[in-house]
Amino acid sequence: MCISYSGRCVLSNHMSHRDANRGGCSQSCRWKYDLYDLPFGEERRSIKGQIPEPFSMSAVDMCMIEHIPDMIENGVDSLKIEGRMKSVHYVSTVTNCYKTAVDAYLKSPETFEAIKQDLIDELWKVAQRELATGFYYQAPTENEQLFGARRKIPKYKFIAEVVGFDKASMTATIRQRNVINDGDVVEIYGPGFRHFETTIQNLRDGDGLPLDRANRPMDLLTITVPQEVYPGDMIRSCQSGLINLYKEDGRSVTVRA
Ligand code: SF4
Known part of the structure; x- marks a missing residue:
């Protein structure tokens, strides 16, 4: 789509010999660019200073979740969801949303409408930036x-995945992916658009010793959960994390989002 419509990704092939069409893009749309003037017969000259800051040429993220009915009614029967090097947190959330949306609309348009806002809210949990419909309905505007x-920042952090569950003791074994504190407010979600919010309780290490804070990625830990969970379910922290935010002068600062 970028090749055919915007040409942004072709810049990656041209400037770094990394083929955007085969998954190797060097994210050239997110680099900082400046403007040059090229008067006929004269030397190229920078017009730096006449624009307020170096600029990127990045599109905001594509999102068609609200328009699944349009896609189905127009005969689309297969969706490819794109994402460059996305995390398992992102992929699981996005595929969960679109699968739920398609199933709901095929059941009835009313079923889809009833959950539409929930689907949008869910996608925002993994959004890295604003969402838009890209080239689907018109050429995108500057907005x-x-x-x-960057005008929108992530608010959720993927902290662990469930690898086992003991119903008798309501104990979940989890593989850690980010820092976990006993008492953290978290959301556990899984296929079929299952969700519930809870707090991390009874956090223990692999030897059963209690922990206030776990900070070793990929360690196996246990927690007590209020509802049944399944291997493959994901846990995200509703607290915000540290992110890099680009300021208007092009510098980036790390902030707690
Ligand atoms: S990050 Fe995506 S949109 Fe940007 S150049 Fe690469 S493939 Fe194209």
């Missing part, structure tokens, strides 16, 4: 581009 500072 669907990201020329300067």
Whole structure:
């Protein structure tokens, strides 16, 4: 799509010999660019200073979740969801949302409408930036581009996945992916758009010793959960994490989001 419509990704092939069409893009749309003037017969000259800041040419993220009915009614029967090097947190959330949306609409348009806002809210939990419909309905305006500072920031953090569950003791064994504190407010979710919010309780290490804080990625830990969970379920922290935020002058700062 970028090749055919915007040409942004071709820049990766041209500038770094990394083929965007085969998954190797060097994220050239997110680099910082400057403007040059090239008067006929004269030397190229920078017009730096006449624009407020170097700019990127990044599109905001594509999102068609609200328009699944349009896609189905127009004969689309297979969806490919794109994402460059996305995390398991992102992929699980996005595929869960679109699968739920398609199933709901095929059941009835009313079923889809009833959950539409929930689907949008869910996608925002993994959004890295704003969402837009890209080229689907019209050429994107400047509001669907990201020329300067990032305007939307992630609020959720993937902290663990469930690898086992003991119903008798309501104990979940989890594989840690980010820092976990006893008492953290978390959301556990899984296929079929299952969700519930809870707090981390009875956090223990692999030897059964209690922990206030776990900070070793991929360690196996246990927690007590209020509902049944399944291997493959994901846990995300509703607290915000540290992210890099680009400021208007092009510098980036790390902030707690
Ligand atoms: S990050 Fe995506 S949109 Fe940007 S150049 Fe690479 S493939 Fe294209």
